[in-house]
Amino acid sequence: MPNDPEIIRAAIRKAHELGADVAGAVAAKRLVDCPSAVAEKHPGSQENRGTCIVLGLSHDPEHPELDLWEPGRGTPGDRILGNTGKNLARWLQEEYGVRARLIPYRIEDGGIYLKDAACMAGIGRMGRNNLVLVPGYGPKVRFRAVWADLECPEEPSPEGDIPCAGCEGYCTRACPMDAFPTGRFSRERCLARMNADRTSGRRRIDHCRACELACPAGG
Ligand code: SF4
Ligand code: SF4
Known part of the structure; x- marks a missing residue:
């Protein structure tokens, strides 16, 4: 029987097979007081044991439909990720007898701060636009x-070049809400835009992606 780090590595490979473009792992206990948890004064994980296997799906602007949000249904991209996660959890149970489950999306439903988790799992680094820049x-x-009932090796968050070093800040300039007034992200200003979108009466909502689509990182 492989040990826990070997199963985690196998799960990351399996996540790619199941459709994730990127994947990584972080100990759940490291997320409890991750930077967003501290900032929001809300625990960043309901679990302080086990491993969070983070899955990422590319949202190419050529397929804007992946990001169209509907009340009660979320987005097609999130449903794809959710199915990938459920299939991965089932595979861990069947292949290794490991308890695993898809973590809810929303923090208030028991979710985790996914962007922090992606950075701590080594998938990318936080950009000036408050989004994870993934190679x-x-x-x-x-x-x-x-979440999987596996012991994750303690690894420090990866160091490396700051991804925004030398960039002129196309993201902050593109924001229609001036949500980076001091260079730091203002959640309130961005949320005001999202809330306006959600009450616009449109059935499927294409949320603002200006700070994302203006960013040249990743090619
Ligand atoms: S999503 Fe739109 S409103 Fe929110 S920070 Fe980015 S550019 Fe600004
Ligand atoms: S546009 Fe430039 S500053 Fe903004 S996130 Fe991308 S690389 Fe960083």
Whole structure:
């Protein structure tokens, strides 16, 4: 029987087979007081044991339909990620007898701060636009995660070049809400735009992606 780190590596390979473009793992206990949890004063994980396997799906602007949000249904891209996560959890149970489950998307439903988790799992680095810049994809990636009853090796978050170093800040200039007034992201200003979108009466909503689509990272 393989040990837990071997199963985690196998699960990351399996996640790619099941359709994830990127995947990585982080110990759940590291997320409890991750930066967003501290900032929001809300625990960043309901679990302080086990492993969160983070899955990412590229949202190419050529397929804007992946990101169209509907009340009660979320987006098609998130449904694809959710199915990938459920299939991965089932595979872990069947292949290794490991308890695993898809983590809810929303933090208030027991979710985790997915962008923090993606960075801590080594998938990418946080950009000035408050999005994870993923090598090869830039900020055009959405995330979900699976919790698995596996011991994750403690690894420090990856160091490396700051992805925005030297960039003129196309993201902040593109924002229609001036949500980076001091250079730092203002959640309130961005949320005001999202809330206006959601009450617009449109059936399927194409949320603002200006700070994402303006970013040259990832090619
Ligand atoms: S999503 Fe739109 S409103 Fe929100 S920060 Fe980005 S550009 Fe600004
Ligand atoms: S546009 Fe430039 S500053 Fe903004 S996130 Fe992308 S690389 Fe960073």
